[in-house]
Amino acid sequence: MSTPADTAPAGAVRQASLREINLALLLGRIAVAPRPPSRAELAAATGLTRATVSAVVDDLIGGGLVTEVEPTPRGGAGRPARGLLLAGHGPAGLGLEINVDYLAVCVLDLTGAVRHRAVHRADLRPVSPAETLALAAGLARQARADAHGQGLTLAGAALAVPGLVDADGVVRLAPNLGWREVDVPALLAAHPPLTEAVPGLPTLVVENEANLAALGELHTGDPGTTTFLYVSGEVGIGAGIVLDGTLYRGVRGFSGEIGHLPVHPEGHPCRCGGRGCLETYAGQEAILTAAGLTGADVAGDAVRLARLAAGGDPATLAALAGAGTALGVAVAGVVNLLDLDTVVLGGTYAPLARWLVPPVTAEVSRRVLAAAWSPVTVRPAVLGGDAAAVGAAGSVVRRIIARPTAWLTRAG
Template identity: 55%
Template sequence: MNGRLISASRVPVRQSSVRAHNLALVLQTVGNSADRPSRAAIAARTGLTRATVSALVDDLIAGGLLVESEPAPRTGAGRPAAGLGLSPDGPAGLGLEINVDYLAACVVDLTGVVRHRFVTRTDQRVLPPAEALAALDALAARARFAAEADGLVLAGAALAVPGLVTPGGLVRVAPNLGWQDVDVPPLLPGLADLPIAVDNEANLAALGELRADGAEPSFLYVSGEIGIGAGIVLDGELYRGGRGWSGEIGHVTVHPGGRPCRCGANGCLEQYAGQEAVAADPDLAAGSLGIALSAVVNLLDLGVIVLGGGYAPEFDRLREGIEAELRRRVLTAGLAPVTLRAATLGSDAAMRGAADVVIRGVREDPAGWLARVQAV
């Protein structure tokens, strides 16, 4: 290219790309609106022509993504306009979670409403990965049957796992499950016809919390189960780190030379503030957790910490001890105190976040969904 830059205005844009962009623009305009906007209102908000908006809306309605409501009675002159909203009966997301002592599944529709929720309590540590995932596959089948009975079509599935996961769904290591290099998607044959995403449970829980009403744009989400994970949200985006494995706060050393951890080290936070440790000695757990959280705040300058997973129902017991350590150890505590709160989504945050990944995919790429519908 002889070192020359080509102006973006001179790069050809395919008509299909323009249509895909505009479909997403219209769908997101409706989805992000507090009201039910009319076609004319969408045209005004997006800058698209009314004719273009009308054609795009027709396609989105035909694809089950939008619904048109009856116009409200109008006393003035002119014909009242019908409002548009996301379809509660269109594509849905299947959120799955596998953790040390339970399996979970939920179905969330395009509007963000949880339509079905299933939780099975069982110890995964005694099972080989294939057997544990077979049980999850069966639970997913129950959720899928319930969704289809409602007339919903699953757009995809996402699975939350307490471990380090590659983009292709390979769980490199999940110490508390005893997993290493487990290729998850092939072990879920009941979902073979759906796109499947696999991610760290704390990351997905953080994304779920980010989408909840009133969420801050930057916060540290800490998930406390048998193990402990964290999701870091900065300016509305999940921070994954250079290799995609950020957030392993459970293996931050809080007591050097202390208790041995399943990861092979000693004195890890998990051994002092995991679910079993909280039950045994909540004061020690809170103090240990406060030490680790103080280090993260000093490093990243985060002003909000959200306690989720098993920590959410224990929030009142843990709060005082954690906040004491934050006041003591965070350098800027006297200038800007750290806000500590329980997760809005409670212990369901990971599977809710997983389902939300699927729903967000549809809302950001409706053209892809419409192409799937037309291919059936």
């Protein structure tokens, strides 16, 4: 019978803690290694004994977190050692995204490979929060069945929502969806569990979609870019702020609402109750209206706009130029405040970056005080429109890597 940690001998507790530290240390090293490291290389890099490394690696392999690969043939004496890789056949993360005009689901295995992806396009503004979450749960069940068919176990889920989300997963306000004080975990409790319960790991985390998209960009994009502003352009506009590799959330976790920065203080009315907000000039529907595409079907708007712009349509080009200028005004304010050197355009902005980057860059160059000797890079997101769902699933995977003991306890 196991002994509770609070009554176990101090030596046993210290031993358990040491094992947990070593598991996380070695799995983390394997996860970021540029090539599969051997056990001997891990011992040399960490200072652990070869016996300790071998025992810990055996636990990781046995728990389906790590796999061994055959060594690359080389010249010289001695037999080359086998390398170690994250396993693609064990735990996986489920990412869900709810946005104004679509639902998305994504499954990532431990290696970061996308193993399932699906998108359901619909205008969700007339749909109640309970019905929307039921649709999301249906997508999650299909993803879980597909993941099981591939030999994967969903070890947790993260849900991205475009709005203010508190630490308990309550959406305090999502103006473009019309949500206010929506207790997401409570509503999802009416549906079967979306993932297997893993003690020590949260079953479901609810987070702002731009924050999760920014984390996806941080861990998938240029490894040298660890400080940037991620701007997610959809019907609404959100931002994720990453400083020195860490997501800045603000005091209450509500940072990044760049879509409600006023670019024309007495301008167009906004759903939030204010006037002249950025999203009324640079949001997806604002661009469509300026391009003369009012009443168009929501699905595929970015593709339609890109096609028209590439064909030289004057109204579309003017709409994108105006949106880029408004976006540049808002972005310049954030860059001046936080001293950032990179701006990443995501969501529907990514496929439109060819036309948005020039006016955004022009405004940033004109308005940012340090731009003359420290230019700001403006570029599209690596993950494009998939960033939030992939970032959500990736956040689950990173929790497993950071705390493998929780998974190994379940697997054992």
